[in-house]
Amino acid sequence: MDGLLIIDKPEGITSHDAVNRVRRVLGTRRVGHTGTLDPFATGVMVVVVGKATRLAQFLDKDEKEYEAVIRFGFETDTGDRTGSPKSEVQSPKSVSRIDVESILGRFIGEIEQIPPMYSAKKIDGKKLYEHARNGETVERKPIGVIVNELQITSDVNPSDFGHGTSDFGLRIVCSAGTYIRVLAEEIGRKLGVGAHLAELRRTRSGRFSVRESITLDKLEKSDDPSSSLLPVEDAVRHLEPFDLDEDRAAATANGLSTRISDQQFEDGQTLRMLSPGGDLIAVGVFESDTNSIRPRVVLV
Numbered sequence: 001m002d003g004l005l006i007i008d009k010p011e012g013i014t015s016h017d018a019v020n021r022v023r024r025v026l027g028t029r030r031v032g033h034t035g036t037l038d039p040f041a042t043g044v045m046v047v048v049v050g051k052a053t054r055l056a057q058f059l060d061k062d063e064k065e066y067e068a069v070i071r072f073g074f075e076t077d078t079g080d081r082t083g084s085p086k087s088e089v090q091s092p093k094s095v096s097r098i099d100v101e102s103i104l105g106r107f108i109g110e111i112e113q114i115p116p117m118y119s120a121k122k123i124d125g126k127k128l129y130e131h132a133r134n135g136e137t138v139e140r141k142p143i144g145v146i147v148n149e150l151q152i153t154s155d156v157n158p159s160d161f162g163h164g165t166s167d168f169g170l171r172i173v174c175s176a177g178t179y180i181r182v183l184a185e186e187i188g189r190k191l192g193v194g195a196h197l198a199e200l201r202r203t204r205s206g207r208f209s210v211r212e213s214i215t216l217d218k219l220e221k222s223d224d225p226s227s228s229l230l231p232v233e234d235a236v237r238h239l240e241p242f243d244l245d246e247d248r249a250a251a252t253a254n255g256l257s258t259r260i261s262d263q264q265f266e267d268g269q270t271l272r273m274l275s276p277g278g279d280l281i282a283v284g285v286f287e288s289d290t291n292s293i294r295p296r297v298v299l300v
Helices: 015-026 050-058 097-107 128-133 180-191 216-221 232-236 246-253
Strands: 003-009 031-033 042-049 064-072 109-113 143-158 166-174 195-205 240-243 270-274 280-287 292-298
Touching (some): 003 216, 015 042, 015 216, 064 143, 064 180, 097 180, 246 292, 270 292
Parallel strands (some): 240 270
Antiparallel strands (some): 003 042, 064 166, 064 195, 143 166, 270 280, 280 292
């Protein structure tokens, strides 16, 4: 059983929990995912099954899109509503939509973020949240991320949390690896009121949208859950194709490189290597020094 499954992860379970439920439903252990969502977050998880697990590396760097609710008033130790407040509420009553709009431009483009302690990023082989749970703080270097779009989706209004806090909605289009919790905190700091992430929903991962997703409950109730799988090829359909002759298709299946003369790609560019019939034989990398495409992952 091979393919992709676009899951709408519910609130309250980890990404690992979601993968385990898919394993049980499909009756296979060979299942993975291409981007962690925190337990309190919901939305798109691209799950890879069977041969598709070998292509996860080409999906995990895809652009992401989120809908977030940012709460003004205080920061938490986790950066989201699951954590403990780090300070008393700093009254954000005077913060308006105009105030938010005036500072959002500072976060668009290439920016640097310091990974939060409560994250799955590994340092010296250990996940940061494991250090955090032990009461340890580890030095972290800033990482570069790209924020392409920030759009306010709801005005600043009093929040359900009360105590003088307020919420506003934000749509974010960004590179993989962007920490929305850190973005929420930085926005609050610029406005001088403290902030944390109150809600988060991933609406898109690469070209896969929540509109084409299936809930775990619906998957588990399906008479034929495998029918929800998308073809393995969909994992790399965003890559530029390279059509192989019949003899080179066989050579590629054996892991051999193909020299080209009439087509030029960028050095290191990743390509789909297709048979004359359009089947995916391998994912390859163009090497300019030899003007050839070297198979990186062979699927047949």
